[in-house]
Amino acid sequence: MDKLIELGQDMVKLWSNYSGMYLDGVKNTLILALVATVIGCIIGLVCGILNTIPYSPNDSLFKRVVLKLIRGIVRVYVEVFRGTPMVLQAVFIFYGLPYFTDNTMRFSSVWAAAILIVSINTGAYMAESVRGGIISIDPGQTEGAKAIGMTHVQTMMNVILPQALRNIMPQIGNNFIINVKDTSVMFIISFTEFFAFHRYITGVNNMYFPSAAIEMIGYLTMTLIASFVLRWVEKWMDGSDSYELVQVDQLTMTAGTYSHPDRGTPFDERSKEYRERTRQGLKHGRNRGGR
């Protein structure tokens, strides 16, 4: 009990001295995680779409070769960035660029480097999630869209991706939460996020454990809020569970009732709607074909 009180006192002391630093770290971590997750999702989306463009033996040789090549490249990208630690990727990219270009090129800001690294890392994971999301959508949806004349791109944009995105929302959330925590390895390129400030602060005094406790609470708070927001977004995407019936005529139409456009009722005939409907009917060819 005494230990806990002591810990609490130390934490308060730390917080009153360094709260600005901690909060700065939280801010940097959140911005990096958020921006990188968004960019990563876009990369993943593009890769996932490229990976699922269908081709048949009927297509031209050129199209088939290009599509196979694209799939190959995406595959290599996914395997390399998913299969190596982000710490090492950071080292390779941040220090590798000046190394390979004999110092003629280097990252002007550590922010740009950090965002780039975390983004392409997230993108590699998201590419597979998006691919999974797309193939999880019932092929009937694609056929329905094709049957009304939609092209592949239109089908994707209007029908498949909105549903696939909804289905992979938990994955996007996962990635965001992982990014909040894993951006801590960016200290290797001296990016000052939440954890980097902990290293700095414990370097100037010896209150290692109280600072770690503050970090724990900080990270947990960030991820809990993220979880909560994501749940809310998912709910919002699902839309309402109920719907309102729309009264079109004065007479209620129930399921199975067939409305006869040219019979109508005395109520209808006086209504503007009825006249409009008749006009539409004439224009759009009832009695089409006229056998």
Added chain:
Amino acid sequence: MGEMILQVNHLSKSFGTHEVLRDIDFTVSKGDVTSIIGASGSGKSTLLRCINLLENPTSGEILYHGENVVRRGFNAPAYRSRVGMVFQSFNLFSNMTVLENCIVGQVKVLKRNREEARRHAMFYLEKVGMAPYINAKPRQISGGQKQRVAIARALAMDPEVLLFDEPTSALDPEMVGEVLAVMQSLAQEGMTMLVVTHEMAFARDISTRVVYMNEGIICEEGTPAEVFGDPKKQETRDFLARFRKA
């Protein structure tokens, strides 16, 4: 008989070594209501899916107003927007409301403006009796209602021909009637329709032409009176006898 819209010549389709369609010849003229009947696995649905290019025929040609649609580089989306299709499993877009389902194709494919598309969609939704449900999502309505929306969605594109792939097979018996009623009124209004169906009453009473398919070939075709009243082939007689018993 009106102008010829679709002409199928020597159409064959194989899945691997299994030949589903063998040398099918067949035409659709304006105003025809053709019912394709036959046992399961006889190739009826595959024929319909080939016509809408959802399957690639192995050989043969399909002429749409004289133009072969089964060739490399053919603009399939534009063709499909002129040939509507209603599926057994409805295939409504689950992420859209009923109204949105009927609008999206008009706006994206036919480039109509939203207001015009909305009015057009409402006209057909009213026709199939689904106007009160425009704000519902597909998961919130019954099978029969979904199928009526699917019909409205296809009609809203002003297709020249409507293909129906067993439109009532996935429905509870009490919902079959509402869908058939809509199809009947379309037929009476002169819509050109090609219907794969197990509803013998529809084939006999509503259609102008009946095609009986057996094991990938067209076994017999003619008016409903000819096919149902006086079938020429033994296979047709056996098939119809099985249905009469049931």
